[in-house]
Amino acid sequence: MNTRQEVLDFVHHGHERYLPHLSIDCVIFGYHAHQLKILLIRHHGHDNWSLPGGYIARDEALTEAAHRILAEKTQLSNLFLQQFYVFGDSATRMNKIKTQETHNTTYSKVGVAIGENHWLSERTLSIGYYALVDYLNVVVNPELLVDEYCWQEVSEIPTLDYDHNEIVQKALMTLRAQIYQQPIGYNLLADKFTLPEIHALYETILGRQFDRRNFRKKLLTLGLIRQLDEQRKIGPHRSPYLYEFDRENYQKALEDGAVLAL
Amino acid sequence: MNTRQEVLDFVHHGHERYLPHLSIDCVIFGYHAHQLKILLIRHHGHDNWSLPGGYIARDEALTEAAHRILAEKTQLSNLFLQQFYVFGDSATRMNKIKTQETHNTTYSKVGVAIGENHWLSERTLSIGYYALVDYLNVVVNPELLVDEYCWQEVSEIPTLDYDHNEIVQKALMTLRAQIYQQPIGYNLLADKFTLPEIHALYETILGRQFDRRNFRKKLLTLGLIRQLDEQRKIGPHRSPYLYEFDRENYQKALEDGAVLAL
DNA sequence: TCAAAAGTGTTCATGTTACACCCATGG
């Protein structure tokens, strides 16, 4: 939403287009070069940051909605996107903490006030999705009501609005648990990648270190990756070999519940 | 809902008490003696079976709602109950298949018709929860609109109404994945249990066999269970020893991500 | 004494961990 008109239309007619009481919040993990970050936004007039999110259109599949919202923020489609939990227990989600004033701060930018019975003031449960992107590929889409964006290191997430800290925690837990069962590398590495690259990826996401030799052995033994004949030039150093994923084997390994417990 | 009056009140005023567009469906796994079953219900006038479910009250936490619904069906509280997915993609969940006639068949029992714009005809996403119970402990609560109940073996689930087959599949997958990370035994076994009992439990839930000796060794090594001095009399056979869970160690092992991969 | 169920230990194969030196490259 980039124009005042769009925002006004959303405020006044959003309930006709979207399902009320339900939203989607996205924890967008951005990885690059040994750093794992999360995309945060700061709504107009807010001191705290929060997660990007959106609503589900009445004629839209849930998964579709999640992909649309993600694409609206990052301009990227076909990303790895995973539903992980529904949040409906915390005080914010019970409407025990009124978000109305919060909303009014934001929407004051377009000169509307959100009443107590407005659809945006109603109790809203939120479905959490997490995505994985290379944050260098992301060109964040500016929105009228969002004052600022930032990529924040996962270990340094500040206090967020609503229950978003809880959502981030759960997303991170789920990501780390699922890295063993999901083709996570596919989405964060180029088709051809070096061993140090995939090695750094796993170390960063899991927050611990792996022995280079054992790591390579494991991935090759499981047949998840295949070494190529090519090498990459990387400046004044020895050239690393390139590898690619063995898609068939990767799939098979995942089905067999293969564990990449290094 | 056991009286006509209650049902009428639900149909006419339910939207004031409950959040629209959202429901909870429960996959209630019932285990006993090497059998793993699911509780199914048959609504009045329906040919197919479906899962028990319910709605979230406007002033009720999500988890609270799930426990209430489960207690309404089984009369049991404090059960192991786990949220596992939100279903919002299938044709039923998009309102592409009209459930209105379906509803009318059911509610004809109390002599009301559900119109196209009735709140029960609107698009409804469903949050899936699974529970684990000993089905011998369950006294199913009769409800006016439910003609029949049954416990159906997980390997013999018939075609269900709506997208409930999909929900059951996902629940079973999740249960099997989580048995390694959740204190599942606690809820299905008495405080003191024999090794053959817990052994059968794992075999049944995971659908495969484990060597008795290795199974015992593993559980003892991980410190999940503790052997007691008592034995149980079981007729014309050797008396098995009793065991109990080592709660502290169980907790610790789960946090460490201990894997019971037998 | 028999049938049914439970108890128990060892061996072998596999997987996991720990560890250090040499090589290639460009400046």
Add this chain to the structure above:
DNA sequence: CCATGGGTGTAACATGAACACTTTTGA
């Protein structure tokens, strides 16, 4: 030639898998 980063193998150890006979009990 040097600084930097990448490549590689082996030995010790721990874990998992396979396997069968004996004991207890009550009828």
